[in-house]
Amino acid sequence: MFQSFDDTARPDQGPPRLAALRAALAEAGLSGFLVPRADAHQGEYVANCDNRLAWLTGFTGSAGFCAVLADVAGVFVDGRYRVQVKTQVDIAHFTPVDCPEVRLGEWLKQHLPQGGEVGFDPWLYTVEQLEALEKSLTGSGITLRAVENQIDRVWPERPERPRRPITIQPDDLTGRPHAEKRHDLGAALEAAGKRCAILALPDSICWLLNIRGSDIPRNPIVQAFALLDWTGAVTLLTDAEVSPEVKAHLGDHVHLRPYGGLLETLDAAQGATFQIDPASTPAIVLSHLQALAAEPERAITITCGDDPCVLPKACKTEAEIAGTRAAHLRDGAAVCELLCWFDEQSPGTITEIDVVTQLEACRAATGKLLDISFDTIAGSGPNGALAHYRVTRSSNRTLQNGDLLVLDGGGQYLDGTTDITRTLPVGDVGADERAAFTRVLQGMIAISRLRFPAGLAGRDLDAIARYPLWLADQDYGHGTGHGVGVHLCVHEGPQRLSRTSHEPLKPGMILSNEPGYYREGAFGIRIENLLVVSDAHLLPGGDVSGKLCFETLNFVPIDRRLIDRDMLTQPERDWLDAYHQECRDKIGSRLSARARLWLDQATRPV
CATH class of the missing domain: 3.40.350.10 (Creatinase/prolidase N-terminal domain)
Structure with missing residues (x-):
C-alpha cells in the first residue's frame, strides 16, 4: 500500500x-x-x-x-x-x-x-x-x-531532509529533449536582456531537465533550486542521489551543487541580470540579491518575471497528451474494476478503508502504478462533506444504507498523472441527495460541452459549472478545476477553473472539471473528469472561428442511480449517453469478464 x-x-x-x-x-x-x-x-x-x-x-x-x-x-x-x-x-x-x-x-x-x-x-x-x-x-x-x-x-528529533535518487523521464514521453528546452528558454532570456533566471519550483526544474524524483510523497519531484542562464546552462542545487546514468543524461551543461548552496552560488555573481518570479521565489533570495546589488562593483540587476518554465510546462506536447490518454485508459479500467467490486458489496459490510485498499489494488494490478497521485478520498455520509477528507483508522466508517460515498483518487504512471472522482450510492438514497447530485452533474456536463473564445481564463468559465446549483441556492467552497501535470504534480499551475484564475487557457493545458456540493454533517457530492484544452473546429453554419473546447480524458461511468432524469435537458441526456458509449468503446476490452458485464449495465442509456 x-x-x-x-x-x-x-x-x-x-x-x-x-x-x-x-x-x-x-x-x-x-x-x-x-x-x-x-x-x-x-x-x-x-x-x-x-x-x-x-x-x-x-x-x-x-x-x-x-x-x-x-x-x-x-x-x-x-x-x-x-x-x-x-x-x-x-x-x-x-x-x-x-x-x-x-x-x-x-x-x-x-x-x-x-x-x-x-x-x-x-x-x-x-x-x-x-x-x-x-x-x-x-x-x-x-x-x-x-x-x-x-x-x-x-522541534526535537526533526526528520532529515530527503535525499532520494533522481530518475530520468524518457524523451519519447516528454516530446522534447531537455537540451532543446534549455536552449529555447535561455535564448528567450537573452532576447529579453536577462542573464539568469532563478527557479524555485521543483516541478518546473523536473520538467526542464526531464527528470523525476521521490522526495515528496505523491509528487514525483526532486527537491531542488536551479539557475538557468542565457546560454541554456543550468546549475542544479539538490542533495538527491545522482547516478552515473543520470549524470550522463544531464550532460556537461547542467552543473550540480548542494541543495543548501543557493545563496553562496549567488555570491559569486558579477555583471548579471537576475530574473525572479515573485510568486515562487523565497523572500530571502530577493533580500540577498538586493544586498549584493548594493555593491557597485558587482553590477548586479534584479528584474521580475514569471517562472519561464511554468507556461511551456502547462501547454503539453503531443507526446505528453498521448501518454496521458494512455494512462487514463489504464486507470479508467482499474476504477471500473473497483466499481464492479463495490456494487457487489452489501450496505453495512465494507468500510471506507476497504474501498481505498481495493482501489489501490486495482490500480496496482495494471503493473504500471508508480504511486498514487494523492491520498485517496473515500468519504461516506458526513465524512463526504469534508472536501479533502483523508480516512484514518479512527475516522473509518462502515458504509450504511442511504449513504453517499465520495471517491476521489488518482495514480502516478510513467506516462501520465490521473485524477477522477465519482459519487456512489450505498443502497437507497434520498430524493434530496439525488437532486443535488443531478445539479452537480449538470454543471460538470456544461463545462465538458463548452466551446469558448480563445483568451478566456478560468475565472470566466467557473460560474458555468455553478449555475445549476445557484438556481437552488447551493454552491461549493472550492474552485471548479485545477491544472494537472504529466507524471508530475496532480495540482499544477497556472491553469485553473477558478474565480481567482487570470491565466488564459491554451491548447494542451490539462485541467480538472469537478463541481460539487457538501452538506455539513450529512453528505458530500463531487463528480470529476480531467480535460485537455483543444482547438475547436468550426461548426456547420457557424461564423466565429478560433474557439477552444475540452477533450475528456477519463472514461468511467457516472452513476445513473443518483440521477433525477426529469431534471436533465435533452442535450444533457445526449451528452451522458454519448459519454457512456465512449466508456464502453474505450474501456470495455480492458476489463475482466464480470466487470465488462457491470460496465454494460452501468452505461445503459438514461
Whole structure:
C-alpha cells in the first residue's frame, strides 16, 4: 500500500508544543511568529522535515497557516478545511480562522493593537506574499522580522531532509529533449536582456531537465533550486542521489551543487541580470540579491518575471497528451474494476478503508502504478462533506444504507498523472441527495460541452459549472478545476477553473472539471473528469472561428442511480449517453469478464 491510515493529527501534543514555541518567542523578543504549511518551494505536499504546521497544531490539511501570538494562536483555513480543522486541533488553545474572508494583516492589527514585531522564516514566504503582508500592515505599528525558524528551535528529533535518487523521464514521453528546452528558454532570456533566471519550483526544474524524483510523497519531484542562464546552462542545487546514468543524461551543461548552496552560488555573481518570479521565489533570495546589488562593483540587476518554465510546462506536447490518454485508459479500467467490486458489496459490510485498499489494488494490478497521485478520498455520509477528507483508522466508517460515498483518487504512471472522482450510492438514497447530485452533474456536463473564445481564463468559465446549483441556492467552497501535470504534480499551475484564475487557457493545458456540493454533517457530492484544452473546429453554419473546447480524458461511468432524469435537458441526456458509449468503446476490452458485464449495465442509456 502507498496510502497509510495512521492518525497523524495529534491535538493533544498541540498545547505543550505551543507553550514551547511561545517561550522561544519571548526569548527572541518577538510578539508572534507565522507558521505556514508551505516549504521553501510552496509545495502542496511537504517532506516530513517541513511539516511544521501539522507538528505544531495537529492540522494536516494541504493549505493553511498558523499565526502564534502571546495570547492567541489563529489557524487560518479555507472552505475545504473548516470542518476538518475543528476535529484536528485543540480548540481551547488554537482558534480556527476563516480565510480568505479574514485577512492575516487585519487579524494581526486586531490582536496587536499597540503594534509589535512578528517573526517569519524568509525561506517559507515568497516575495509576493511578503510584500502583500507588509502592505496590509502599513501604519499599524506592526513590523515583520526575518528570523531563524522558531519551530525548528523547539522541534526535537526533526526528520532529515530527503535525499532520494533522481530518475530520468524518457524523451519519447516528454516530446522534447531537455537540451532543446534549455536552449529555447535561455535564448528567450537573452532576447529579453536577462542573464539568469532563478527557479524555485521543483516541478518546473523536473520538467526542464526531464527528470523525476521521490522526495515528496505523491509528487514525483526532486527537491531542488536551479539557475538557468542565457546560454541554456543550468546549475542544479539538490542533495538527491545522482547516478552515473543520470549524470550522463544531464550532460556537461547542467552543473550540480548542494541543495543548501543557493545563496553562496549567488555570491559569486558579477555583471548579471537576475530574473525572479515573485510568486515562487523565497523572500530571502530577493533580500540577498538586493544586498549584493548594493555593491557597485558587482553590477548586479534584479528584474521580475514569471517562472519561464511554468507556461511551456502547462501547454503539453503531443507526446505528453498521448501518454496521458494512455494512462487514463489504464486507470479508467482499474476504477471500473473497483466499481464492479463495490456494487457487489452489501450496505453495512465494507468500510471506507476497504474501498481505498481495493482501489489501490486495482490500480496496482495494471503493473504500471508508480504511486498514487494523492491520498485517496473515500468519504461516506458526513465524512463526504469534508472536501479533502483523508480516512484514518479512527475516522473509518462502515458504509450504511442511504449513504453517499465520495471517491476521489488518482495514480502516478510513467506516462501520465490521473485524477477522477465519482459519487456512489450505498443502497437507497434520498430524493434530496439525488437532486443535488443531478445539479452537480449538470454543471460538470456544461463545462465538458463548452466551446469558448480563445483568451478566456478560468475565472470566466467557473460560474458555468455553478449555475445549476445557484438556481437552488447551493454552491461549493472550492474552485471548479485545477491544472494537472504529466507524471508530475496532480495540482499544477497556472491553469485553473477558478474565480481567482487570470491565466488564459491554451491548447494542451490539462485541467480538472469537478463541481460539487457538501452538506455539513450529512453528505458530500463531487463528480470529476480531467480535460485537455483543444482547438475547436468550426461548426456547420457557424461564423466565429478560433474557439477552444475540452477533450475528456477519463472514461468511467457516472452513476445513473443518483440521477433525477426529469431534471436533465435533452442535450444533457445526449451528452451522458454519448459519454457512456465512449466508456464502453474505450474501456470495455480492458476489463475482466464480470466487470465488462457491470460496465454494460452501468452505461445503459438514461
